[in-house]
Amino acid sequence: MVEGPVSEAKTVYIAIGSNVGEKLNNCRKAIDLINNSDGCTVRGISRFYRTEPVGVTAQDWYVNAVIHIETILGPHELLRCLLSIESDMGRVRREKWEARVIDLDILLYGNEIIRMGELTVPHPLMHQRRFVLMPMVQLNPGLIHPVLGKSMSELMDDLEIEGQAVVPLSDI
Secondary structure (H helix, E strand, O other), X not given: OOOOOOOOOEEEEEEEEEOOXXXXXXXXXXXXXXXXXXXXXXXXXXXXXXXOOOOOOOOOOEEEEEEEEEEOOOHHHHHHHHHHHHHHOOOOOOOOOOOOOOEEXXXXXXXXXXXXXXXXXXXXXXXXXXXXXHHHHHHOOOOEOOOOOOEHHHHHHHOOOOOOOEEEHHHO
């Protein structure tokens, strides 16, 4: 699929996470790299959170945040940009949910619903992840999930918190 810039800037939300090395610095560096990428402008950054790994044991806790960007990149072009940043920062993908120096996931791309190959938007697990919803609520509590039809605040209220500790970094 050949894809060029979209006709007008899209509002996109990206999850950022790291649980290897200097986790907070890794997240900040990734945000800077996204902001300095052609066609991307960071418009908002949530607080940073220390978060319990979900779905795995015997891993260090993560630092997570969500950013709001505006981009003229199409969704697949943006995905390639994020994968390139992950690779440049030293991420090597070997197995699902392994520890990682950086993880960048497109959560929402405007109000679009995309299911094409390696890209599924909205992110299929975002509504089940407290480490995603807490920063999303901070950035835009009334934002409606385009598939589920609920606001980020409503999704957060519906979520089980067992095994999903999320602590603002400033509270540690």
